[in-house]
Amino acid sequence: MHHLGTRADRRKRGVGRTLMAAAEQHAAHRGLDVLRLSTGSFNADAQAFFASLGYEPYSIRFIRRP
Template sequence: MTGNRGRPSRGRFCDPAVMEILIRPARDEDRPAVLALAARLAEGVASWRDPEAAVDAARQWLDTSLDPARERRGEVFVAVADEQQVVGVVSVNEQRHFTGAMEAYVGDLAVAPAAVRAGVGRRLMTAAEDWARRQGLRHLTLETAAANTTAQRFYTALGYGEESIRYTRVL
């Protein structure tokens, strides 16, 4: 599940010219700020899905990804504004495609509302792509909600192409 939706707020992070962003691997002290971004990942979830369950799932995945004791098959990067406030997060790991090929997979991308349209998402995706290249992986895959047209436009603008469509029927 990947989100990147919302309008830019008029907060202090809106102006890309004054926003100084550092992209770096997440640290344990970033955990509260990263988990606070999980709510952004429920935007665009299908109306028949429980949005709280989506947020809880995102929180759990991010929390597990940040666990320093876990086997490192991936990385979590944060965008830090003004050297102190986490304004974005991306998680990337290795997974096997159904064809058998190993690829990189972005599990979550979230940007704080005040940092939307400041280049934060683009820079986080570049970090995920660079990580994948260093692992020798040839593809980076992600998913986003069908209703999240903002995220779809964002990924298309970055050069991502639609590979599959998932259908669900409420019973």
């Protein structure tokens, strides 16, 4: 999965959870034992959503623009 998004006025209806559950089932079917995802450091809503699904932070990336 490359992007997951829900319009602000459609959130809190289970769409994201349903999509993530399908992705996790697909990964399990393929025998994957680790799932990784990323989001912007500014995206507190996405971070809270993924944490609510049991995902934990594991890496910090830095960027510098010239």
